[in-house]
Amino acid sequence: MKLATLKDGSRDGRLIVVDRDLGSAVMAGGGLRRLQDALDDWDRHRPTLEALSDRLASGKADGAFPLQTERLMAPLPRAYQWLDASGYMNHVELVRRARGADLPPDMYHDPIMYQGASDSFLAPTDPIAIADPEGWGADFEAEVVVVTGDCPLGAGRDRAAASILLVGLVNDVSLRGLIPAELKKGFGFIHGKPSSAFAPVFVTPDELGSAWDGAKLSLPLIVRLNGAEVGRPDAGTDLTFDFPALIAHAAKTRRLGAGTIVGSGTVSNRDRTAGVCCLAERRTIELLEEGGIRTPYLKPGDRVEIEMLDEAGRCVFGAIDQRVMLLPAAAEVAR
Structure with a gap:
């Protein structure tokens, strides 16, 4: 369905x-x-x-x-809770290298997760609005998400898995130029994580056939920038923390209400021929392999497309298809 x-x-x-x-x-x-x-x-x-x-x-x-x-709007235009993780440790390693941050010693045992803005999700064709293309460092992040039913406080892995009702895709927009200063304050994201955009439909897990094993989705996630493919990594490969693990982690100290959305984090394969699902990874790889960064962050007019095809080549969730637009200065918006 x-x-x-x-x-x-x-x-x-x-x-x-x-x-x-x-x-x-x-x-x-x-x-x-x-x-x-x-x-x-x-x-x-x-x-x-x-x-x-x-x-x-x-x-x-x-x-x-x-x-x-x-x-269409986002399938859930607003949600009671939006929890996004970094389930792919390859992504964590690369992005932290890019900003010169240390890797937590327990990162392979304890998921990294933040609670994002969930009051105004973007539709699949809504623009990505940025006011300062140079300073904000706008980036796309292509991810898989699940939507849960009610999940009790302290839920273990089996109960967490049973709470998964729907599966979808998200572009978790990140403003890389704003994130480091926020993290230095030691209290989390506000400006660096604006509204996320979702693919047109959420699907029940049975729609995914053998690609869904109850814990992860094993299909390539296709990302294009200005019509050119930048990545096609498999979402089931190199996933350190699957969805039951992420949901159980979130439920450690809180009950999750029906409609909670949990993100996998940017899909990322260690095989670099699979490409990337965010520009931060590409830039870090360029720096490591070529000694310098060639790829800029998003600029007004850029087009970002994200979709997933099944084994027969059919689009599963519909496509996220966004343009980047220049947002007027805050003073002008406020008038």
Whole structure:
């Protein structure tokens, strides 16, 4: 089953069920307006949504309409909780080298995770807005995410795995030029991690077939910048902390409410022929291998595309397709 949110002028949009080839959709109906409503009572609503998905697939769903990505919001336009990790230690090593930071001695045993802004996620075609292209150092970060149901405080691995309801993709935008100063304060990100953008649909794990083993998704994540492919690493390779491990880590001292989104961190393979899912990695590799950095961070007009194809070459989640735009100075916006 594939789920998305249609723009309707409200903060949270309207929940729709999308067919497997991403060509058509139908309103969820049954009193369900938001995806969060379905997540809050998943066991009751899932059978109804699955039945509607089956009717849509067979061409028997009343009110079906063509799916247009530009009419979609993020599948969850806002969430109660957004927790992003660094599940791929190759990424951690490279990015920390880039900013001259030490590697924590326990990083291979204890996940790195932060709680990000979740009140206004970007739609898959919304722009990446930056006010200072030189100083902010805007970067994309292509990741896999899962959405959980309720997960209790202190949940172990099995309970954490059972809480996974949906899977998707995110562009976790990072402002590399702002992050070091924030981290020096010892209190976390605010300016360095603006709103993230999500692929058009979230899918139930059964849609992923053998590519999903209950803990990780093993398919290539394709990233293009201005039409040129920059990376195609496999999301199931070199993953140090899988999703049950990340969810259990987050639940150590808190209960996770239904609709919590957990990110894998930037997908990163040690095989450098797979390319990269963020510019910080490419820049670090250039520095290590060539002695200097050639690749700039994002600039206005750049186009970032992120998608994942299944083994048959079909797009699984739809594509994130964003342009970088110059944001007017804060003083001008405030007027």
